[in-house]
Amino acid sequence: MPERENMEKITLGPMSYMSVMPTLLVGANIRGKPNYMTAAWATVACMAPPMVCVAINKMRYTARGIEENRTFSLNIPSLEQVVVTDHCGLVSGAHEDKSGVFRSFYGKLKTAPLAEECPVNIECRLFKSVDCGSHLLYIGEVAEIHAETSCVTEGKPDITKINPIIYAQSAYFGVGKRAGKAFSEGKQYKKT
Ligand SMILES: Cc1cc2nc3c(=O)[nH]c(=O)nc-3n(C[C@H](O)[C@H](O)[C@H](O)COP(=O)(O)O)c2cc1C
Numbered sequence: 001m002p003e004r005e006n007m008e009k010i011t012l013g014p015m016s017y018m019s020v021m022p023t024l025l026v027g028a029n030i031r032g033k034p035n036y037m038t039a040a041w042a043t044v045a046c047m048a049p050p051m052v053c054v055a056i057n058k059m060r061y062t063a064r065g066i067e068e069n070r071t072f073s074l075n076i077p078s079l080e081q082v083v084v085t086d087h088c089g090l091v092s093g094a095h096e097d098k099s100g101v102f103r104s105f106y107g108k109l110k111t112a113p114l115a116e117e118c119p120v121n122i123e124c125r126l127f128k129s130v131d132c133g134s135h136l137l138y139i140g141e142v143a144e145i146h147a148e149t150s151c152v153t154e155g156k157p158d159i160t161k162i163n164p165i166i167y168a169q170s171a172y173f174g175v176g177k178r179a180g181k182a183f184s185e186g187k188q189y190k191k192t
């Protein structure tokens with residue numbers, strides 16, 4: 001193992017911590033109108049069938065829309081869209097109409113609004129919601145992925161072209177340098 005200095009540990013107490021998170025916009029229709037909220041507490045949940053999940057506070061206007069239609073979308077903004085992305089996390093659709101913040105289009109599910117300006121849109125059918133306390137973990141089965149052609153390489157969304165927004169420590173970051181090939185670098189590991 002490469003030596004790291006100062007490996008002494010302290011305890012910080014229990015908190016909802018994760019090192020890095022994505023920055024997404026959750027789209028949901030509420031009484032027939034699209035609404036987008038910023039979310040960082042999201043990840044992949046299953047491979048077969050393909051599923052993703054997002055933790056949404058019960059107070060969010062978005063939660064109403066997901067319950068109403070049992071569909072939602074995860075829209076991936078690009079770093080240039082940091083202002084509009086943060087706006088959707090500062091303002092609630094309960095108080096201000098966010099339906100015009102993005103141009104919306106609809107895919108297979110018909111009721112999950114997709115933000116045209118975002119390079120990638122993940123269309124989801126609600127699989128299950130798990131009540132964790134303050135937040136509901138919404139698990140969605142991916143019905144379709146819509147991606148700008150310029151952001152796709154060999155049939156997959158390409159991080160270098162999307163330029164997504166990373167969220168950590170109440171701040172936004174760009175994607176850093178590539179640090180190796182997954183499922184491959186570990187082959188160099190030598191037991192000591
Ligand atoms: C960077 C960022 C990340 C956020 N992540 C989440 C999240 O994962 N879950 C959540 O419930 N709220 C999250 N929020 C807060 C909501 O986006 C915010 O309360 C928003 O106004 C809710 O909109 P709505 O009431 O229209 O649904 C986040 C806000 C920001 C700025």
